[in-house]
Amino acid sequence: MFSVSGEEPVDVLNSLDFRSIAIQKFDHFEASPDSIAIADTQEFAVRKDIPDRSWRRISAVSPIDITGQDPGLLPSIAIESSRQEIESAGTLDRVWVRPGTEVTLEKTNTQMPALSLKLDGQPAIAVLSFPNSFNLFGDHASIGGISDRLLGGESFALRIHLPSSRPEAEVTGKGPLLALFLNLPTREHPRVFSRNGIPVTAIDFTQQGPQGNVESSLIGTGEIVFPDYPKMQRIEIPARQFVVLQNILRIMILAF
16 A cells, blocks of 8 residues: 655556456446447346347447445446457556545456555546447446336346447546456556656555455565665565555655
8 A cells, every 4th residue: 555645646557458347436437338238137147157148239328327326235346348258358547646545556466467456535537448348247336328127126237339439438436435456368467557656655565364464465575775875775675574664755656
């Protein structure tokens, strides 16, 4: 986790392709499709098992607006490509945040790389781009711009195609909160942080473990160096060491 400083909004993440994305702690998901279809969620047990015959074209008034309902019900949206042979469903455009935002980022470099991004403290917006049609699954959310009998339950399934002239969808956080969980294409291990450098006032290398306990997020040996003071000795940081830096006057995140 790190706290963004400065006086102007800064970009903290580069654009990232994703195989699928889950969105939580959101207020609005807005897009302007040129075609949309709906499926009955009671006809399938696993989302990837939806047969093509289950999709039914419907009309909609653009833009459609998906809003989260009661936060206590944990409303969410999950998106994946409508074609399983396509590894990239879409792109998360560069993420800009305002000073005072707390950014929590976790990335796994396994055979199925994944990344989670949580923003807290300031209003946040994320922009997603979709070159092809995609399936969207909503839970505990409502939709404006569509009227259909299948939208009255706790969950719904949509197949959406956005025009090439406007392939973006905009996600607005719930007040000061927004959480995104991305599964990345297996062929890529992209640079995550912006190359422009991110001014921060605090960095916390801890995370919540699977049992709810606090644990270190450092998975390898690191070090602290002082480039402006070459005579100062480097500080080695062993893996799984607890490290928290606070009340920082001048520090930049340059690479990840």
